[in-house]
Amino acid sequence: MQRRMKEAVIKHVFLATAITSLAILALIMIFLFMEGLPTFGFVSLKAFLTGFDWYPTDEVKPDYGILPLISASGAVTALSSLLAIPLGVMTAVYLAEIANPRVRAVAKPVVEMLASLPSVVLGFFGMVVLAPFLQDYFNIPVGLNLCNASIMLAIMSVPTIASVSEDAIYAVPRELKEASLALGATHLETLTRVTIPAALSGIGTAVILGMSRAIGETMVVLMVAGGAAVVPLSVFDPVRPMPASIAAEMAEAPFRSHHYHALFAIAMVLFVVTLGFNILADYISHKHRQVGSASL
Amino acid sequence: MNTPASTAVATGQPMARPQFLVNARGRDIRRKSLEWFVFMLLRGAIIIVGAALVVIIGFLVKNGISVINWHFLLDAPRNNMTEGGVWPCIVGTLLLSLGSMAVALPLGVSSAIYLHEYARPGTLMRVIRLGVNNLAGVPSVVFGLFGLGLFVTVMKLGVSLAAGWLTLGALCLPVVIGTAEEALRNVPATYREASLALGGTKWQTIWRVVLPSALPGILTGSILGIGRAAGETAAIMFTAAVFYTPKMPQNIFSDVMALPYHIYVLATAGTEIEKTRPLQYGTSLVLIALVLGMNLAAILLRAWLQKRHAR
Numbered sequence: 001m002q003r004r005m006k007e008a009v010i011k012h013v014f015l016a017t018a019i020t021s022l023a024i025l026a027l028i029m030i031f032l033f034m035e036g037l038p039t040f041g042f043v044s045l046k047a048f049l050t051g052f053d054w055y056p057t058d059e060v061k062p063d064y065g066i067l068p069l070i071s072a073s074g075a076v077t078a079l080s081s082l083l084a085i086p087l088g089v090m091t092a093v094y095l096a097e098i099a100n101p102r103v104r105a106v107a108k109p110v111v112e113m114l115a116s117l118p119s120v121v122l123g124f125f126g127m128v129v130l131a132p133f134l135q136d137y138f139n140i141p142v143g144l145n146l147c148n149a150s151i152m153l154a155i156m157s158v159p160t161i162a163s164v165s166e167d168a169i170y171a172v173p174r175e176l177k178e179a180s181l182a183l184g185a186t187h188l189e190t191l192t193r194v195t196i197p198a199a200l201s202g203i204g205t206a207v208i209l210g211m212s213r214a215i216g217e218t219m220v221v222l223m224v225a226g227g228a229a230v231v232p233l234s235v236f237d238p239v240r241p242m243p244a245s246i247a248a249e250m251a252e253a254p255f256r257s258h259h260y261h262a263l264f265a266i267a268m269v270l271f272v273v274t275l276g277f278n279i280l281a282d283y284i285s286h287k288h289r290q291v292g293s294a295s296l
Numbered sequence: 297m298n299t300p301a302s303t304a305v306a307t308g309q310p311m312a313r314p315q316f317l318v319n320a321r322g323r324d325i326r327r328k329s330l331e332w333f334v335f336m337l338l339r340g341a342i343i344i345v346g347a348a349l350v351v352i353i354g355f356l357v358k359n360g361i362s363v364i365n366w367h368f369l370l371d372a373p374r375n376n377m378t379e380g381g382v383w384p385c386i387v388g389t390l391l392l393s394l395g396s397m398a399v400a401l402p403l404g405v406s407s408a409i410y411l412h413e414y415a416r417p418g419t420l421m422r423v424i425r426l427g428v429n430n431l432a433g434v435p436s437v438v439f440g441l442f443g444l445g446l447f448v449t450v451m452k453l454g455v456s457l458a459a460g461w462l463t464l465g466a467l468c469l470p471v472v473i474g475t476a477e478e479a480l481r482n483v484p485a486t487y488r489e490a491s492l493a494l495g496g497t498k499w500q501t502i503w504r505v506v507l508p509s510a511l512p513g514i515l516t517g518s519i520l521g522i523g524r525a526a527g528e529t530a531a532i533m534f535t536a537a538v539f540y541t542p543k544m545p546q547n548i549f550s551d552v553m554a555l556p557y558h559i560y561v562l563a564t565a566g567t568e569i570e571k572t573r574p575l576q577y578g579t580s581l582v583l584i585a586l587v588l589g590m591n592l593a594a595i596l597l598r599a600w601l602q603k604r605h606a607r
Contacts, residue, residue: 003497006499007499010498010499011410011414013406014406014407014409014414015410017406017410019424020407020469021407021424021431021469021470022423024469025427025430028434028438028442031442031446032441032442032445035441086341087341087345090337090338090340090342091338091341091345093338094341094342098338098339099342110349111345116524116587116591117349117352117527117587118526118527118528118587119436119527119530120557120559120560120583121352121556121559121580121583121584123560123563124559124563124576124580125355127563127564128563128573128576155352158348159345186327186328187331188330188331188334188335209433213433216436216437217435217436218435219556222530222560222564223563223564243435243437243530246437246441247437247440247533250440250533250534251533264441267437270435270437271435274434274438275433275434278430278432281429282426
């Protein structure tokens with residue numbers, strides 16, 4: 001009897017720790033909203049989200065419009081996805097389907113090591129190498145801009161996209177591929193008409209996770225995006241995505257000032273967007289999960 | 297291929313090839329060459345990825361290696377951080393990453409034990425998993441603000457090691473849960489069944505059988521977690537790291553210098569950014585050596601484990 005009691009207690013202790021993650025997520029939400037919501041006491045939600053001017057430190061009439069920051073985040077994410085999605089998915093297909101075991105044993109750690117490079121190091125590389133290169137090559141006044149940030153962010157999200165899609169491609173049942181090959185299809189035809197369609201939901205999840213990583217990434221955009229809070233009109237415009245604004249200004253914003261609350265409100269927007277992306281990724285991977293070989 | 301056309305060619309008999317076979321062969325060649333072309337493209341993708349890694353690391357090594365010596369590693373920054381070394385940053389980074397693992401490891405492993413050993417598929421498990429996945433997706437700067445709000449301000453820890461540990465611990469938790477779960481998944485079910493058959497309770501089975509076999513896998517995960525925490529910047533810039541401090545950390549309420557934040561500060565906010573370039577390269581090199589070293593250790597450990605499992 002005592003033994004059974006002990007077992008029940010232990011089970012509940014484990015349950016409690018498993019709920020910690022949920023609790024942390026809830027606490028993050030509570031704190032962001034607690035510090036962020038006061039923003040809407042001095043600026044309306046509409047003006048906040050659609051205002052074109054972000055001058056939070058202006059002493060006479062500060063402006064708290066984050067449209068330039070939102071559009072900058074959108075632009076770097078879109079442009080980096082344009083580079084990272086094809087590269088990531090192609091890498092995944094290569095690793096899962098084409099590489100022989102020897103190549104794979106080298107190539108996979110390479111992808112993992114790229115994933116583990118600290119973002120501040122990538123940002124530094126973008127500053128000292130890519131920026132002067134872009135400046136010279138395209139003959140533009142500043143090398144720290146949307147284009148530079150997108151390239152560095154793409155390097156960050158390729159490993160995420162590659163490893164999640166690779167798992168999905170790897171998980172496609174062998175019988176499906178063998179059936180296709182037995183019918184006379186080439187390896188490529190099997191890939192494009194059988195394997196990739198079967199892994200499509202996993203690849204979709206990978207793409208969304210990669211984009212969510214790009215939106216939330218801070219150090220790279222803080223260091224190489226250029227920092228100008230304007231709506232970008234060209235790929236060589238300097239921009240100021242949301243995470244960069246938070247990281248750059250938080251240290252200077254007086255505690256619980258309007259500026260401080262506005263920065264938390266930006267973090268709220270960022271949190272809601274990434275949460276949305278992650279829930280979408282989760283939904284896709286559960287809804288269209290490949291179960292056995294029957295559901296294709 | 298033993299089609300009429302090919303026998304005709306082989307025996308040298310003049311014989312008109314049926315048109316559909318000519319078409320089929322042409323199509324086969326097209327199919328094969330398209331395949332060759334696409335596979336080349338795919339190889340190109342992996343080469344670009346590899347080249348990115350080689351170029352980044354190569355460049356940092358090329359420019360940073362000349363700065364690295366014992367003085368650089370073991371001295372404190374001097375003269376407004378334009379000279380001297382990075383010792384306080386190395387200490388700070390090691391303390392931050394090891395401490396955050398001390399927070400994340402017990403929580404992460406026991407979460408994984410619940411998810412893998414106890415939980416039945418259902419709504420609760422689905423919700424917990426959704427929570428873990430979403431926590432993994434929270435941007436690091438948001439973790440930083442959360443740490444600032446909760447640990448620094450409300451819990452009054454100030455900008456300190458302790459606040460950094462808790463913030464980074466929360467950030468690494470999903471990584472630890474993921475790898476620990478994988479380690480548990482790799483323990484054969486027969487181990488558990490044998491222990492249960494001998495009359496062991498569920499807890500005894502987990503404690504004496506499952507955990508010891510999963511330990512190397514869990515170790516791999518925690519090394520990866522430490523590497524992740526060591527490179528993290530945005531989460532510590534409001535919670536633990538400072539621009540410059542002349543003191544080494546005295547206790548858990550001390551603020552610290554850290555390698556990633558040091559790089560950021562030197563590269564963007566210093567008074568003489570150009571003059572300190574060599575220091576920036578050197579610091580970056582130390583950081584990636586630390587992080588990649590840990591990752592390499594984890595990769596090798598995992599390879600060794602797989603070999604052992606295969607036997």
